[in-house]
């Protein structure tokens with residue numbers, strides 16, 4: 125073998141102890157990217173996969189054709205949600221550290237990639253999220269209490285203790301059950317969207333995965349089916365630059381933006397500032413209108429940054445600079461949204477402080493209530509015999525026997 | 537000799553093989569710079585280079601398939617699948633390709649690939665970080681399936697797996713990575729430090745891929761098991777005061793029927809135990825093989841202690857895990873029958 129093998133090994137631009145370097149991120153000025161009509165031809169908008177759709181500029185002013193012109197109430201609603209999600213994440217992380225829950229995943233820094241899209245969709249549109257879209261569940265009425273009870277695997281847990289924390293579900297709110305297996309939901313969302321079209325409804329589906337997850341075959345299956353059937357679906361890639369310890373270049377983001385996978389399949393790709401709530405809203409609104417009018421699928425890449433550890437099992441200081449997030453050129457979605465509201469004269473530092481205190485209190489109170497339905501160590505507990513239920517519509521004989529065996533053992 | 541836990545023993549096996557054979561490459565999600573989410577590949581990239589210890593994209597199908605291609609082109613890849621629960625996107629490449637390349641090409645092409653993957657419950661991982669799918673792989677003709685129960689075996693068997701020209705799927709029970717686990721989650725965690733099987737030579741050694749090991753001799757009952765349940769079986773038999781012969785199968789495929797047969801002919805009673813689900817589980821193969829070989833020596837029906845036939849539920853981990861209580865009930869059923 126030659127001394128210098130000719131295969132390329134991607135590297136992140138900075139490792140622990142080195143200065144963060146985001147020069148690899150191609151940025152566009154806020155407002156500089158044109159918004160094509162939603163029925164534009166693919167070849168006329170391929171550049172959207174390489175540009176960056178941004179609305180909020182550095183002064184937090186909304187710019188350009190993509191400005192969704194959201195009103196005060198909508199902007200405030202988004203900010204409240206963001207503040208609530210942060211308070212929730214913060215509390216749950218601390219509860220995990222204290223051993224009250226077994227595991228947790230936060231979405232720090234990525235909130236706008238769920239909240240903008242969630243607001244731009246109709247309630248009857250179906251969402252297939254991955255595990256960092258907790259905001260979507262809150263928006264769709266899952267309820268903080270129910271989400272906490274799930275994380276506690278307690279007697280009020282909507283999946284009766286069967287899933288690890290953060291694998292939520294909310295059928296009434298049209299948000300699917302989360303799978304631990306990456307990307308599986310992506311082609312399922314396409315199937316849901318195809319069914320909506322077959323049934324003659326104008327509901328659409330939306331799905332979210334991470335940058336790393338685009339490497340799975342399911343990603344490519346989703347795009348193929350979506351393109352072939354022109355399914356009314358929005359396929360989101362949340363590019364937070366990292367997949368546990370591996371830099372997004374290991375999913376192929378180094379050579380082409382993830383959004384550019386779209387045109388290769390015949391699907392428009394939008395590359396969007398994921399930390400700009402107005403941009404995430406506008407992009408989803410555009411793609412939803414396209415899908416609803418029979419224009420077919422859209423692939424959206426939200427460029428963002430994973431502000432925290434991958435999960436409570438992870439220690440990112442082993443593989444990336446500690447201060448990388450603060451150097452991220454697209455900033456913090458909450459600071460930017462708050463800045464925008466302040467700029468419009470709708471909000472103040474004081475009001476934000478009050479809101480944060482209020483959300484914190486709300487989360488604390490709800491946590492207390494959640495614990496009254498049981499914790500991992502203190503009852504009331506779920507009944508373990510229930511583990512045999514729901515595997516099938518009707519329990520087959522061998523499971524009845526195993527359930528009886530478990531009961532008999534307990535009596536001894 | 538050094539004292540190692542299972543993670544260190546696996547790391548040492550990989551290190552030794554990367555050193556001995558320039559064709560060995562290690563690949564998988566997060567295995568390179570970071571050293572693996574369970575740290576099994578810690579330090580290997582720094583020592584052996586980025587071209588030999590490769591981080592992989594998150595694509596289990598891609599990992600297995602490229603490992604096959606590398607294997608066909610003369611390398612000896614050791615691929616990690618981060619959790620056994622995530623091996624299924626790679627299953628087609630394993631079952632349809634890896635397992636049959638030698639056969640379908642009349643041995644013109646071969647791919648000496650080893651696939652390592654942590655398996656089993658006991659770390660509060662819920663249904664997607666707890667599975668024991670070994671039976672599915674043992675069922676596929678053309679691959680060897682291995683599961684060690686201690687650091688010494690882990691290193692020796694992994695080295696053999698890497699050296700084997702046949703593909704090997706190598707499952708690592710993650711609950712016993714850091715110490716033996718006797719099935720009682722209330723007890724303080726034990727470490728491998730004071731365990732005889734935690735004594736591991738730092739250099740090269742290998743263990744045969746077709747031999748079960750009698751872990752403890754006894755004459756009242758034979759308990760045939762592997763992985764974490766080896767430790768549960770030992771502890772339970774001791775607790776019950778039953779003089780059990782405990783056999784660690786170690787290599788599920790090929791299976792060392794001879795060692796099982798000798799033992800059951802002596803004891804006349806047999807319990808088969810694994811953490812995986814029961815229905816069509818690997819235990820069914822064990823029971824069938826043993827009863828065929830030992831039918832006229834059996835004094836009682838062979839019983840099974842296994843995981844329930846459900847996914848591994850997060851909240852009921854210890855109701856799901858076949859711990860001492862179920863092991864004891866199984867031993868009693870066999871001892872009291874006939």
Ligand SMILES: Cc1ncc(C[n+]2csc(CCOP(=O)(O)OP(=O)(O)O)c2C)c(N)n1
Pocket residue numbers: 256304305306333334335336337338364366367368430434565594596618622625
């Ligand atoms: C099929 C599968 N393979 C591996 C894993 C283990 N795993 C969980 S999250 C993760 C990283 C995902 O990164 P990304 O898609 O970028 O999402 P992010 O965590 O950054 O939001 C990995 C490898 C898994 N859950 N499923």
Ligand SMILES: [Mg+2]
Pocket residue numbers: 334335336362363364365366367368430
């Ligand atoms: Mg990511």
